[in-house]
Amino acid sequence: MINSANTSITEEQIKILLSYAVLAPSSHNTQPWRFEIADGDVSLFADRTRALPVNDADDRELTISCGCALMNLRVAAAYERVGIKFTITPDSDDDLLAVISFDKESFISKDEAGLFKSIEGRRTYRKRFSTKEIPTTMLNSLCATASEEGAWLEVIKLEGDRQRVAELVSEGDSIQWANPSWRRELAAWMHPRRKGDGLSMPGLVAPIARVVVRTFDMGNGVGAKDKQLADESPALAVLGTAGDNVRDWLAVGQALEKVLLSAHSQGLQASYLNQPIQVASLRPKLQNLLSEKGFPQILLRLGFPEYEIEAAPRRRIEEVIN
Numbered sequence: 212m213i214n215s216a217n218t219s220i221t222e223e224q225i226k227i228l229l230s231y232a233v234l235a236p237s238s239h240n241t242q243p244w245r246f247e248i249a250d251g252d253v254s255l256f257a258d259r260t261r262a263l264p265v266n267d268a269d270d271r272e273l274t275i276s277c278g279c280a281l282m283n284l285r286v287a288a289a290y291e292r293v294g295i296k297f298t299i300t301p302d303s304d305d306d307l308l309a310v311i312s313f314d315k316e317s318f319i320s321k322d323e324a325g326l327f328k329s330i331e332g333r334r335t336y337r338k339r340f341s342t343k344e345i346p347t348t349m350l351n352s353l354c355a356t357a358s359e360e361g362a363w364l365e366v367i368k369l370e371g372d373r374q375r376v377a378e379l380v381s382e383g384d385s386i387q388w389a390n391p392s393w394r395r396e397l398a399a400w401m402h403p404r405r406k407g408d409g410l411s412m413p414g415l416v417a418p419i420a421r422v423v424v425r426t427f428d429m430g431n432g433v434g435a436k437d438k439q440l441a442d443e444s445p446a447l448a449v450l451g452t453a454g455d456n457v458r459d460w461l462a463v464g465q466a467l468e469k470v471l472l473s474a475h476s477q478g479l480q481a482s483y484l485n486q487p488i489q490v491a492s493l494r495p496k497l498q499n500l501l502s503e504k505g506f507p508q509i510l511l512r513l514g515f516p517e518y519e520i521e522a523a524p525r526r527r528i529e530e531v532i533n
């Protein structure tokens with residue numbers, strides 16, 4: 212436990228909390244965050260050297276990923292009974308997104324503390340889920356979790372709408388894979404596991420896989436596979452926000468990670484089918500299928516996992532702290 216009777220928190224203790232922040236999910240596992248510790252506060256910066264200009268031209272997903280890291284920091288602090296206060300500062304000229312201070316006097320959320328064990332257990336689960344249905348009460352609780360963070364989560368219920376979403380996913384795959392720049396960007400983030408970031412694969416396979424991805428438009432095959440995954444998913448759900456600016460993206464990042472941790476704490480895992488949001492021309496078509504108003508940010512499939520899967524690698528904590 213970090214917090215004994217004393218009121219302050221040391222730099223070493225802050226680093227322990229940050230070692231949980233960096234276990235957050237991020238697009239292509241880019242881990243696009245940087246932290247500065249000064250006078251007992253932490254500043255969270257977007258690391259735009261890790262941006263994905265083709266897949267994520269506005270740094271929307273990059274900012275969402277930083278929001279996920281902020282949620283992990285909040286959960287770890289709550290678990291350690293360290294109060295946390297943070298100010299969102301995305302209007303500044305630089306890459307500063309939030310300033311976090313630690314304060315024993317401030318409110319500690321028991322609900323957030325209860326999610327701590329899921330920080331290490333959550334995975335992006337890209338395999339098929341078990342066919343077991345997800346109880347409606349569980350899905351409703353996830354929707355409530357998203358709204359606590361200023362976002363909405365809408366479960367796609369009607370069979371016709373689910374099919375339409377699955378088609379949009381496969382259409383998104385076709386558009387993305389047909390673009391050589393998108394394929395080059397994806398290939399550039401296919402790394403051997405030891406590198407500590409990116410979409411990891413065994414060292415011997417990585418160079419060949421990169422050449423294949425760069426060279427061949429596999430949109431049809433990937434689209435068919437993703438459509439099947441969407442069709443078979445026990446739940447398909449869209450996480451969204453009323454607005455679509457940096458503040459919304461940070462909010463939806465925190466909502467995403469809270470939903471994922473909460474889902475994991477109830478035995479679920481999730482993965483992403485974001486293609487109809489990443490491809491700008493498809494985003495309004497996805498929005499048209501929803502009752503919630505605003506902007507879809509993340510398309511999730513959720514279910515009960517059938518297999519244990521290895522955790523994705525992370526960079527060493529020293530690499531992300533200045």
Ligand SMILES: Cc1cc2nc3c(=O)[nH]c(=O)nc-3n(C[C@H](O)[C@H](O)[C@H](O)COP(=O)(O)O)c2cc1C
Pocket residue numbers: 234235236237238239240272273275276279333334335336337409410482483484485486522523
């Ligand atoms: C904003 C965001 C977008 C993502 N988009 C996708 C995606 O389109 N497809 C996918 O397979 N994974 C996606 N991911 C998952 C990441 O690839 C994953 O978090 C990363 O590889 C680390 O693995 P982990 O989540 O198991 O820790 C996304 C994650 C975030 C936070």
